Amino acid sequence: MNVLITGSNGFVGRHLAELLRRRGHIVHGIDIHEDSWASWMRYAKVDITKFEDLWSVVSSNSVEVVYHLAAVANPRIADSNPLLGISVNVLGPCNLLECARLRPSLKVLFVGSSEQYRTKSGNHIRYEEHDEQRAHNIYGAAKIAFETIGREYHRRFGVNVYFTRSFNHTGPGQPAEYVLASFAEQVRAIARGDQQPVIKVGNIKATRDFTDVRDVVCAYEAVVEHGVCGETYNVCSGRVYSLKDLLNQMLRKAGILDRVTIETDPKLLRDDDPDAVFGDNSKLVLHTGWKATRQIETTVQELVAVDSE
């Protein structure tokens, strides 16, 4: 089967591409860079905000499924350049909705975010798909805006689309702009002696729902294969991890737990950051049979062990 990954050069894109290749699919990729990281990928440089360029890739390659990962994925970047965030995160996927309208057999998976949910407080803060949405940054507003349009496209034109609200994920290759990858990078640098034994952190009292990226991409495949068209699925482990605990696990693994100072960097504190976020994955599990196969504790140890520098 011909499958297309938008954002194929990204952290999640690479893991998904490897999964789909192992499944025997012909993997096409698009991204904004000149070249792909993988010689076996059928790659084109395409700006997803340009409909004609996108349509030419989708229509000329017998693509049957599109996994839409291309996005301004970092809320900080969307907040500091909101028009870019809106153009890429709203207009980009709308262009794919139109591709799905023009080619009714096409299936498209759209990756949304847990940041779409209205922040809950109190003891019962597990997010379910029918919970109220409310942006707490431009990134979340753009994701809500797109899903609103996407659901109406489905209702009106019957396009074969699937939506996710993906919670935190991590794993090999994640850029250090994300929290656990940032911890791991600092831990490795200290262990090597390349950094003073001080770790800069944001709000590590926060708890988050982490899933290994290799489980996340399996969930995306499962949604397209077994999910219900037009539906939205939380993609999450349903388990809650303390950032502080995970950091301590990394420090212990690297053997530097006793000699490291943890310092809060005000620049890493986000005013829109809820204390606790975790999701209910029962709809995903029920509809698709998906199950996380990896323990984040193990993933975290991998992050510290890998030192490609």
Next chain:
Amino acid sequence: MNVLITGSNGFVGRHLAELLRRRGHIVHGIDIHEDSWASWMRYAKVDITKFEDLWSVVSSNSVEVVYHLAAVANPRIADSNPLLGISVNVLGPCNLLECARLRPSLKVLFVGSSEQYRTKSGNHIRYEEHDEQRAHNIYGAAKIAFETIGREYHRRFGVNVYFTRSFNHTGPGQPAEYVLASFAEQVRAIARGDQQPVIKVGNIKATRDFTDVRDVVCAYEAVVEHGVCGETYNVCSGRVYSLKDLLNQMLRKAGILDRVTIETDPKLLRDDDPDAVFGDNSKLVLHTGWKATRQIETTVQELVAVDSE
């Protein structure tokens, strides 16, 4: 004061331009046509989906207020060309949000729609601003999507923006693609003898909240002058009119009530058309002191009397 109207060649734009001119403002206009209808207007042809072009008009003319009317205003058109609807109705106003971010003194009024509300049924169907939103067509989805982003822009960047949800309006100059103007055009043609005495209608059992366009543009001015920044206002009369009654008033005025057949044209029936839509304008009235000054019964008679053809 320098004020800018986007969509200044449109039905509402012309009435607003005349009002603002009477108030002594310097009226700038942009639209997609080569020229303005008014020689006194400072006009430029600008595509609102192009940020740089929009910014050059806003930044170079000491504009203090923007009234954003430019839109794909007809739900049928947005549904038949959804990417156009999304680009103009989402990306266009987002470009203006960005103008407001770059120039913090700028005020911008964004015109939304009663089509943003989730359809209610039953006896109590007066829509209030805090009611749930739910699209019933691509037009409504785009309007909801934009307002989601606009509210977050306000919360995050403090931009001076105002939102309306405008209900049906009518008045001199309305194009015949809208229901009362279409009735009036047919009534005039029959009275002149240019049309067989058959009026084609959609669902005339429906009831709608109509406001005279000259009252609507006063409401827009009132929101910018007296409204609360970041708030959303229903713009409506709060009165409910039966389409059938209004049509009968036109027929009576033209003296052809007895000799006309009313025929339902399936092409004019919209599957997303609620039976009854009317709004609560108490927030608008309370915050701005606005009050409708014209009776729709009189407006309707004007529509039949005017025969510019």
